[in-house]
Amino acid sequence: DVKVTQSSRYLVKRTGEKVFLECVQDMDHENMFWYRQDPGLGLRLIYFSYDVKMKEKGDIPEGYSVSREKKERFSLILESASTNQTSMYLCASSPRGAGSSYNEQFFGPGTRLTVL
Amino acid sequence: AQSVTQLDSQVPVFEEAPVELRCNYSSSVSVYLFWYVQYPNQGLQLLLKYLSGSTLVESINGFEAEFNKSQTSFHLRKPSVHISDTAEYFCAVNTGFQKLVFGTGTRLLVSP
Numbered sequence: 522d523v524k525v526t527q528s529s530r531y532l533v534k535r536t537g538e539k540v541f542l543e544c545v546q547d548m549d550h551e552n553m554f555w556y557r558q559d560p561g562l563g564l565r566l567i568y569f570s571y572d573v574k575m576k577e578k579g580d581i582p583e584g585y586s587v588s589r590e591k592k593e594r595f596s597l598i599l600e601s602a603s604t605n606q607t608s609m610y611l612c613a614s615s616p617r618g619a620g621s622s623y624n625e626q627f628f629g630p631g632t633r634l635t636v637l
Numbered sequence: 638a639q640s641v642t643q644l645d646s647q648v649p650v651f652e653e654a655p656v657e658l659r660c661n662y663s664s665s666v667s668v669y670l671f672w673y674v675q676y677p678n679q680g681l682q683l684l685l686k687y688l689s690g691s692t693l694v695e696s697i698n699g700f701e702a703e704f705n706k707s708q709t710s711f712h713l714r715k716p717s718v719h720i721s722d723t724a725e726y727f728c729a730v731n732t733g734f735q736k737l738v739f740g741t742g743t744r745l746l747v748s749p
Contacts, residue, residue: 525680552735554736556739561646561741562741563643563727563739563740563741563742564681564727564739565739566736569735569736571735579736611680611681613681615735617735624735625671625683625686626681626683626737628673628680628681628682629680630678630679630680631679631680
């Protein structure tokens, strides 16, 4: 089974802190994604990576950056956390290649981040 | 740009009753459509997907969805729900470039 793990289930940080959210997948997937989930807004894509060291902005990249130094690991960085970044963060991965437009995305359990 | 609309934010239903969760999409190109389910305190899991071929697709736990191109809909149905179906359900459409656009979700609340 595909497994996507996230470093923390719950995280509490203070305004202005630098925050790292880690995601690891074990199925050799090329694509990895970071979403934030907020009530009434569904999932919104923050950043996307289709290969090591490659990244692409999603719909709401402001205030975030990402790092993909190894294929299995995709990190989301909040350079200076703010209260409006309190949210559920979900990581996902999917394979690339033929038929990639309809490949399933596999999700981690999520990290609930609270910024005080 | 593709978009997905889930008009119902919450659907309450009694156990063993039928349910329909509505999803409409907008796209000018061929689409691939997905339903994901999120149980409490968990990530999302794929429930079913439409890629091509038969417009009716089924999941292993009794859900089905029908792709209707003329109405640009992909509604999710189950003839008889269980308490364990209580969850949030997300409809999604591919945008190409290997990305998905998600709807805002519908919370299904099944009571005894």
